[in-house]
Amino acid sequence: MSSVQERPGLTRQLSTTSGDYCTANPPEIRRYLKTYGLTPPAVESFEVQAQRCLKLLAMKPTPIEKFQYLTNLRATNVHLFYRLLSENIKELTPLIYTPTVGEACVRWSEIYTQPEGLYLSHHDKGNLRQILDNWPHNVEITVLTDGSRILGLGDLGVNGMGIPIGKLALYTACAGIRPDATLPLTVDLGTGNKALIEDPLYMGSRRPKVTPEEEREFLDELMAALTDKWPSIVIQFEDWKNPFPSLERYQNTYSMFNDDVQGTGAVIVGGFINAVKASGVPAKDHRAVFLGAGSAGVGVAKQIVEYFIKEGLTEEEARRKFWFFDSNGLVTLDRGDKLAEHKVYFARDDNNGRQYQSLSRLIDFVRPTILMGLSTIGGAFNKDILTKMANLNDRPVIFPLSNPSSKSECTFEEAVQATNGRALFASGSPFPSLEWNGKMLTPGQGNNMYVFPGIGLGAILSKSVSVTQDMIYASAESLSTSLNKQEVADGWLYPDIRRIREVSVIVTRGVIRAAQKNGVDRQQELRTMSDEQLDVYIKEHMYDPFNERENVGDEVAQLLATASGMTNGHANGHTNGYTNGYTNGYVNGGAASNL
Numbered sequence: 001m002s003s004v005q006e007r008p009g010l011t012r013q014l015s016t017t018s019g020d021y022c023t024a025n026p027p028e029i030r031r032y033l034k035t036y037g038l039t040p041p042a043v044e045s046f047e048v049q050a051q052r053c054l055k056l057l058a059m060k061p062t063p064i065e066k067f068q069y070l071t072n073l074r075a076t077n078v079h080l081f082y083r084l085l086s087e088n089i090k091e092l093t094p095l096i097y098t099p100t101v102g103e104a105c106v107r108w109s110e111i112y113t114q115p116e117g118l119y120l121s122h123h124d125k126g127n128l129r130q131i132l133d134n135w136p137h138n139v140e141i142t143v144l145t146d147g148s149r150i151l152g153l154g155d156l157g158v159n160g161m162g163i164p165i166g167k168l169a170l171y172t173a174c175a176g177i178r179p180d181a182t183l184p185l186t187v188d189l190g191t192g193n194k195a196l197i198e199d200p201l202y203m204g205s206r207r208p209k210v211t212p213e214e215e216r217e218f219l220d221e222l223m224a225a226l227t228d229k230w231p232s233i234v235i236q237f238e239d240w241k242n243p244f245p246s247l248e249r250y251q252n253t254y255s256m257f258n259d260d261v262q263g264t265g266a267v268i269v270g271g272f273i274n275a276v277k278a279s280g281v282p283a284k285d286h287r288a289v290f291l292g293a294g295s296a297g298v299g300v301a302k303q304i305v306e307y308f309i310k311e312g313l314t315e316e317e318a319r320r321k322f323w324f325f326d327s328n329g330l331v332t333l334d335r336g337d338k339l340a341e342h343k344v345y346f347a348r349d350d351n352n353g354r355q356y357q358s359l360s361r362l363i364d365f366v367r368p369t370i371l372m373g374l375s376t377i378g379g380a381f382n383k384d385i386l387t388k389m390a391n392l393n394d395r396p397v398i399f400p401l402s403n404p405s406s407k408s409e410c411t412f413e414e415a416v417q418a419t420n421g422r423a424l425f426a427s428g429s430p431f432p433s434l435e436w437n438g439k440m441l442t443p444g445q446g447n448n449m450y451v452f453p454g455i456g457l458g459a460i461l462s463k464s465v466s467v468t469q470d471m472i473y474a475s476a477e478s479l480s481t482s483l484n485k486q487e488v489a490d491g492w493l494y495p496d497i498r499r500i501r502e503v504s505v506i507v508t509r510g511v512i513r514a515a516q517k518n519g520v521d522r523q524q525e526l527r528t529m530s531d532e533q534l535d536v537y538i539k540e541h542m543y544d545p546f547n548e549r550e551n552v553g554d555e556v557a558q559l560l561a562t563a564s565g566m567t568n569g570h571a572n573g574h575t576n577g578y579t580n581g582y583t584n585g586y587v588n589g590g591a592a593s594n595l
Ligand SMILES: NC(=O)C1=CN([C@@H]2O[C@H](COP(=O)(O)OP(=O)(O)OC[C@H]3O[C@@H](n4cnc5c(N)ncnc54)[C@H](O)[C@@H]3O)[C@@H](O)[C@H]2O)C=CC1
Pocket: 149, 150, 151, 152, 153, 241, 259, 260, 264, 267, 291, 292, 293, 294, 295, 296, 297, 325, 326, 327, 328, 373, 374, 375, 376, 377, 401, 402, 403, 404, 407, 427, 428, 429, 446, 447, 448, 449
């Protein structure tokens, strides 16, 4: 290899994020970057780096300190962060996502140390397009929140920024969307949280929430600005208290979706299809009680209606399989309050004037096979409720889906104990496996993280002009088929999270095929590919931190690739060629003379 020469002057500032100071950088790179001597002499392998990271992580006594450590690692060595995450996805996801991200958002004002993501305030209206120019990267996907309903923790204003950051880290780890192509975006439209407004450390504007009309005008400008700046951008709305107006307004005109309504609906249908099979009860004989009739609850039920219709029920029969219970009791048409529009579809009209204020009594009345929790009320599925479900069913379907863990309607252990291990269980946040009667039982995690990465990647790769309902439903069906033989034999409802990248390929393929069926795909050359070819194409376009340029920036990578005579595979977003070329080059090149 022709040795890499010291450059007279770098055209960019040295960056910790891209790994300019990475201890994996060999001498040539260090000389080139003029970081030679600025890091300890050893050239480390990933294994050694990972060992140190995991030791440091273990030394942090609390989840929030582990969260802070990982945040710092992402900011200082992004590829190392994603290598560590992809190798330890099961162990690290709870630290960067639910439940820990919930605590991080609650304490955001207190723990903030460095900028991440983009904040746009209501007073920036009129200048949004211009501000987007401050973002230094080309963006393929954004997660957009107003912080008004962060997990089940309520209105956290701009402190909700932890959610877009966490979700996008999973887009990268699970579906291989390049980290620098993701934009965490929080809009500061005021907050109704008095404690935040009075907190001297709060970093948002201290104004009440804008009106729905003001929000609409702001979002109209923002959606237009985002697509003007990045024409193929996919926009995921996340954790809005009232997500329905924007979903209705934009879903046919932008490549957007709402994860809490649509992603959650899809992920639950994915696991639910497997639960129905395992329950031995045909779809037509199921009855579902839902605790919580918000965006997630209604989103889930609507998608299950679609599944029931595919199973041969009429829409009317499918709709009538649901009884919603919210903070005012059973949702009925005649209960005397003005129902929010999204609740009307499932409101009961066959209650003969009877209103139910107790979940326990409602269960006696309905005799459900399915109990779902999307209520934000931790512990709401108490022993009495769970025992009733156990007495009514051989295999009760019990899904306490509220996040974070403190808001889960019950724990896995409680469900197992009350049903003697018979519950078909999935929760929104993770619970540990446990031994029951000599058998290891593993809970499902019914969390939209199984589908949103594939929905996003499918929309990006197909360059879909919108995200259609068929694309969302395809993600659910694909997920339900993604379990391997062992997982099926063990009675799991969801695949092992450690296989999430494989699962995301299957989900992405389903989403792309649905986009093609609906004719919303702009990348039409994918239409002629077989499924096998499409899978190869998807994998080739997934960022793989292990195939990155040994933690050096583009400029150095380019130079090294040229120096080693390798063709850089960067055109398709991959750098295998470079990595190999680089390693060989390094081994053959030996030490260069200029320091
Ligand atoms: N597992 C997953 O992937 C997902 C889980 N979620 C979780 O679902 C929960 C709900 O989210 P959204 O529907 O968006 O919130 P939301 O605020 O729109 O709805 C909450 C619902 O719970 C009801 N509720 C509140 N207190 C109640 C009580 N004491 N008794 C009965 N009902 C009560 C409310 O009336 C409302 O219908 C959150 O904890 C969120 O983290 C949301 C999206 C995805």
